[in-house]
Amino acid sequence: MEVTLGRFLFERLSQLKVNTIFGLPGDFNLSLLDKVYEVDGMRWAGNANELNAAYAADGYSRIKGLSCLVTTFGVGELSALNGVGGAFAEYVGMLHVVGVPSILSQSKQLLLHHTLGNGDFTVFHRMSNNILQTTAFISDINTAPSEIDRCIREAWVYQRPVYIGLPANLVDLKVPAHLLDQPLDLSLRPNEPEAQEEVIQNVLKLVERAQNPIILVDACALRHNCREEVKELVNITNYPVFTTPMGKSGVNEDHPRFGGVYVGTLSHPEVKESVESSDLILSIGALLSDFNTGSFSYSYKTKNVVEFHSDYTKIKQANFPGVQMKECLQMLISKIAPLVINYKPVSVPYVPEYNTACPPETPLTQEWLWTRVSHWFREGDIIVTETGTSAFGIIQSRFPNNTIGISQVLWGSIGFTVGATVGAAMAAQELDPTKRVILFVGDGSLQLTVQEISTMCKWQTNNTWMFVLNNDGYTIERLIHGMNATYNDIQPWKNLKILDLFNAKESESTRVSTTGELESLFEDPMFAVLNKLRMIEVLLPRMDAPANLVAQAKLSEQVNNT
Incomplete structure (x- = not known):
């Protein structure tokens, strides 16, 4: 007749088909995390850090319409805020649940770890407030279920992140189980x-x-x-x-x-x-x-x-x-x-496709890549493109029907896509095991969030292809300013060893530098089979970039200098 408040939260999410919870453990959320395993079909992703977890929750939500991120008080929630800010800017529904110290600890203003040492337990909640649709800092077990329901509804309807501060001592308290019998009303209010x-x-x-x-x-x-x-x-x-x-x-x-x-x-x-x-x-x-x-x-x-x-x-x-x-x-x-009825359809623009016919030993270029990869895409793919050459190059690619594109064009946080790919891949596993998730990420961007590939290996997201565009550093930044500046350089990595480093069970790592080598991959039917995690390092010239990125970089530099 009763369930714990923690289980109530995850049962509600399960009703909405939110079956993966992203985040990291911390001592103020550990009792809450126990409840994840009490709900049939629910899994705890266990990410590499809170920022990546927020990115993963963003990617998951873009496929399913809602996600849940769990962090601990202070250090954990602040580490996630860049990802939460991106979700707010780009209209992504996300429930950010923060395990906070017990109500007694708060009332006594104890000098606890993860605090600023001033007895203020709401300061981080207030920091988050400007990048949230709504918040609930729960203190009463009697109103807690309705507050959780309100926050979930607002995240879903408004497609923005919301915040729930959940004290550690309330997680195991009981609430009436019959409250779960009433489905959440997620309908939009009627227009006037x-x-x-x-x-x-x-x-x-x-x-x-x-x-x-x-x-x-x-x-x-x-x-x-x-x-x-x-x-x-x-x-x-x-x-x-x-x-x-x-x-x-x-x-x-x-x-x-x-x-x-x-x-x-x-x-x-x-x-x-x-x-x-x-x-x-x-x-x-x-x-x-x-x-x-x-x-x-x-x-x-x-x-x-x-x-x-x-x-x-x-x-x-x-x-x-x-x-x-x-x-x-x-x-x-x-x-x-x-x-x-009397409208006479005008012709739509004809945009000729870049001619990809060339000798197989021809070095790869951005123009060739983004045209040729269009013919390898298939219906139902999820295509994730990182800020930089990928986000601009994908514009000239043609998507098959029912494709989902993920790109953080507005917020533009470098490294976002590695985490987002984890979330998208786990959502795809739940929705349709035949869906492919295809990531295009630069060698510089990869270095910001590479740890999250470990989560892909842990959950064997063998529906994932990672194309690492190696053009020796931050090409988008070089185009905007500092073409030869060392601050746009990166330390080269042996990218083909990354999957081995993270102990991938079934994986394949390949490097391509010519059109013939990449053409061979695209034409190999085994390359398209969802049976292993794949990394393809694509070697490209340092300053090679899609034409529209070159033009955008000039415009951006002008704006920055006015």
């Missing part, structure tokens, strides 16, 4: 009918007059689960559809109306012309950061822009607070068909 109707009527008027409309899909369409609405809107209207770098994988790129990736002045000329010459832009989930917009170089010729967001809609200069995009798009889809 009159405001939504005004939005719809205004949008339909613009649609009726438009001759050259487009749809532009961005990051929050993915985060707030609007892929189906985007798909229906494209199919009904036949409008050309484009994505931003952060919106990549929000649209089926095999769709005949897919026009490419729009990055302002960094776009392919035909894509730029098609987007900027349109007379109506239906923008879904925009997140207009510098690297997502070509340093804010959007140049629409029309003022007829409708922005659908998770918590408001904007039509030209008019804001409609509280009109959420998911319900609003569904309503628009139900009414738009009669107004697009």
Whole structure:
């Protein structure tokens, strides 16, 4: 009839299919961690450090919609905050549970380890507050279950991290088990009918007059689960559809109306012309950061822009607070068909593919890699690209249908992807064992979070391919500033020994430096089998970079110097 509070927390997460808990043990959360093993199907990842654990929780959430990170008070939670900040910036739902000292210790203001020595036990909670959707610092067992439920709901609905401070002495106290019988209500609140109707009527008027409309899909369409609405809107209207770098994988790129990736002045000329010459832009989930917009170089010729967001809609200069995009798009889809009957579809841009035909002894380049790898990708892949040459190079790759792309374009924390790959791989293990997780990470980025490969080895994520792009240091930084500066250098590692170092049971490490060597891998059917953890070191010229990164680096340097 009763369960411990700790078990209540993990049972709630299990109900939402959150079956892996990320983090590290510490003396203030050990009793809580005991409860992980009491829930069927739940596992404790046991990461290498708290920052990596936060990155892993981020990657897991981008696949499943929610994740849980557990750290200890003070030292543990502060180590995780860079990862939590990234989740907040990029709209990723995460439950950060912190094991804190007992209520008695707090009330006596004991001079405990992991404190600042001033008796303030809420200081770290306050530090986190600005990068959280909501928080709960639990002190009453009677209200604890409802507080946990409230935090989980807000993390899910708003796709932002939340914080629960859980005192060590409350974890083993009992709460009524029947509270778990009532499923969490994760539904969005309905839009205000009159405001939504005004939005719809205004949008339909613009649609009726438009001759050259487009749809532009961005990051929050993915985060707030609007892929189906985007798909229906494209199919009904036949409008050309484009994505931003952060919106990549929000649209089926095999769709005949897919026009490419729009990055302002960094776009392919035909894509730029098609987007900027349109007379109506239906923008879904925009997140207009510098690297997502070509340093804010959007140049629409029309003022007829409708922005659908998770918590408001904007039509030209008019804001409609509280009109959420998911319900609003569904309503628009139900009414738009009669107004697009006479629309004559314009052709979508044709972006010619880079010619990869060359002698097998040709040294590898970024242009060749990002074009050729498109043909090795397959439906259902999860593709993780690190900040740097990978995040910019992947823009020119074509994703198969039902691909999920993970890239931290806004927050841009170097090394994020190694941890995120762990989370994505463990989520994929739970959802579909045939899913591949493919990481592209630079040799410099790898050195920041390499320990997390140990977690991959521990959990035998043999659904993972790690392409390490070895271009001898921080090429993205060299392009922005300090081309020959030693601060952009790194100590070269013997990367092919990493999987052995971390004691991988089934693994394969390969180095490629020519197009023929990488072509042989891509053509080998055994290379695509999910039976071992793989690392492929790709040797590339030091200053070789995707053309759009070279252009972005120049823009970034100009911005930094003004």
